[in-house]
Amino acid sequence: MALAAPLSAAAQTQIRDLAFEPLRELTDDQKEVFYKVANQALCPCNCPLTLAGCLKDKQPKCKRAAILGRFIARGVQKGLTTMDILTELAEGFSGSQAGAAVKFSKPPAHTLRGRAGAKLQIVEFADFRCPHCREAVHFVEQMLSALGDKVEFSFRHFPLQNLEPSVLAAEAAEAAGAQGKFVPMYELLFKNSDALTRDDLIKYATQLKLDVKRFTKELDAHTYRPKVMADKEEATKAGVQGTPAFFINGREFKLERTLENFKDRAEYDLASDTECAN
Numbered sequence: 001m002a003l004a005a006p007l008s009a010a011a012q013t014q015i016r017d018l019a020f021e022p023l024r025e026l027t028d029d030q031k032e033v034f035y036k037v038a039n040q041a042l043c044p045c046n047c048p049l050t051l052a053g054c055l056k057d058k059q060p061k062c063k064r065a066a067i068l069g070r071f072i073a074r075g076v077q078k079g080l081t082t083m084d085i086l087t088e089l090a091e092g093f094s095g096s097q098a099g100a101a102v103k104f105s106k107p108p109a110h111t112l113r114g115r116a117g118a119k120l121q122i123v124e125f126a127d128f129r130c131p132h133c134r135e136a137v138h139f140v141e142q143m144l145s146a147l148g149d150k151v152e153f154s155f156r157h158f159p160l161q162n163l164e165p166s167v168l169a170a171e172a173a174e175a176a177g178a179q180g181k182f183v184p185m186y187e188l189l190f191k192n193s194d195a196l197t198r199d200d201l202i203k204y205a206t207q208l209k210l211d212v213k214r215f216t217k218e219l220d221a222h223t224y225r226p227k228v229m230a231d232k233e234e235a236t237k238a239g240v241q242g243t244p245a246f247f248i249n250g251r252e253f254k255l256e257r258t259l260e261n262f263k264d265r266a267e268y269d270l271a272s273d274t275e276c277a278n
Contacts (some may be wrong), residue, residue, distance in 0.1 A: 092255040123153075
């Protein structure tokens with residue numbers, strides 16, 4: 001989907017009479033912005049219509065058009081301009097499809113949540129000291145609660161500085177994971193992101209009733225540092241520059257981090273891009 005329609009598409013009749021449910025919640029002024037966007041953006045399914053044309057002529061066949069229509073309506077309600085929304089459509093949806101999806105390595109089972117092998121493969125790269133990553137914990141829980149066994153979610157490490165305590169905290173999570181307590185340790189590390197010294201990490205291992213002697217030995221030997229740095233290398237190759245970074249089926253999620261946007265991108269990625277082409 002292009003940012004705006006080429007002349008041949010832009011010359012199509014301007015559509016202003018869609019029977020599209022989200023329009024019911026918009027004011028007249030908001031509908032004006034919606035139609036400006038929908039009459040400029042191209043259908044995302046490789047047909048010769050604008051998004052408005054596809055919403056008018058090919059519903060419910062074109063799932064991607066309906067998804068983008070919902071997204072536009074939410075943007076209009078937030079007060080975004082026509083160009084703001086067109087830019088988000090290009091960067092968050094069509095841009096996400098450019099190039100091949102990243103093929104990440106298979107994660108250890110202890111880092112997985114949701115259902116292994118689900119169609120939606122969600123990967124997060126994060127740093128336990130990063131305040132934005134700490135804020136994202138609530139979003140992850142929302143996402144897992146809403147999507148349940150429809151997703152396979154894996155947490156991966158991206159320490160922003162290759163120094164303690166970020167790296168050591170990531171190693172502690174892996175050491176706890178080796179004893180079946182990755183998620184409880186992950187929760188403690190984010191809850192106490194300002195207290196991640198070696199002594200703090202051993203205290204958390206004690207709280208979780210781990211084999212503390214084994215945990216401490218592995219922490220001091222940096223047993224899991226290669227795993228942590230391998231995660232970071234994968235992230236760097238995938239273009240990650242900051243945290244948190246989320247990927248849906250190997251394509252980075254670049255929209256505002258809301259459950260509605262995340263679900264829209266996930267549905268968009270799973271829908272066929274040729275379902276209304278003929």
